[in-house]
Amino acid sequence: MSCSSSSSSNPPCAACKFLRRKCLPGCIFCPYFPPEDPQKFSNVHKIFGASNVSKLLNEIEAHQREDAVNSLAYEAEARMKDPVYGCVGAISVLQRQVIRLQKELDATNADLMRYANANYGTNNYGLYNNNNNTTWNNNPNPQPDDDIH
């Protein structure tokens, strides 16, 4: 849909259709609310209000408006699904996930350090055994220590 050439022969954008007004050339909503997706505007209008969205879009640069509308649509949909927490619920879930993963990573790194220390000790064993003519270096199943970093 070419919004700059909006005319009576083009369908109005989803916002103008919802608001029952003529979609004039230069309509601030038109490029971001195509008539094929009426729900997007309906959600954003219910949560933020058309006037607030219009003000916000006018306050930011044109090349950032699509991202702004999409983030507003995301927030609005989240608030429709979860009226109490909205997308802040997703933030809480993600924050807990980050804390859990960081703890797991710390624990795994600690385990890895213990293995690395144990391996260092093993090399010491190797040194202790170097002069004992053991089968150490002739072991049929050498370990791929080089792969460990």
Add this chain to the structure above:
Amino acid sequence: MSCSSSSSSNPPCAACKFLRRKCLPGCIFCPYFPPEDPQKFSNVHKIFGASNVSKLLNEIEAHQREDAVNSLAYEAEARMKDPVYGCVGAISVLQRQVIRLQKELDATNADLMRYANANYGTNNYGLYNNNNNTTWNNNPNPQPDDDIH
């Protein structure tokens, strides 16, 4: 501030003060917008509009309204700071953090598995050396293998 007993002797809540109206007993905003924090209502009003917030609060149960107001205030503040992405920006950052941590954890677990396999091999070495009267079991620096799980 006791909202149920709001009277002319009490200051109006931040919402009623902002909207220049009398704060009557039963005011839907009063318990969540104390007069000491005018910015909280100002932000929420600018982003969502007082009417939308009032509708939303009336649609949810009383015991959930405080959480709802706090999540709205969080979203509103995030949108004031970042008009393009709002708190969706925080979601993107957290999502990337989760992906990065999960990758790091997978890589660390893979390293741990290699050490575990190497350690299993080391025990094999031990078995190979068992009948060779080496200093294996008399090593002065035994490794704390028991700590590794």
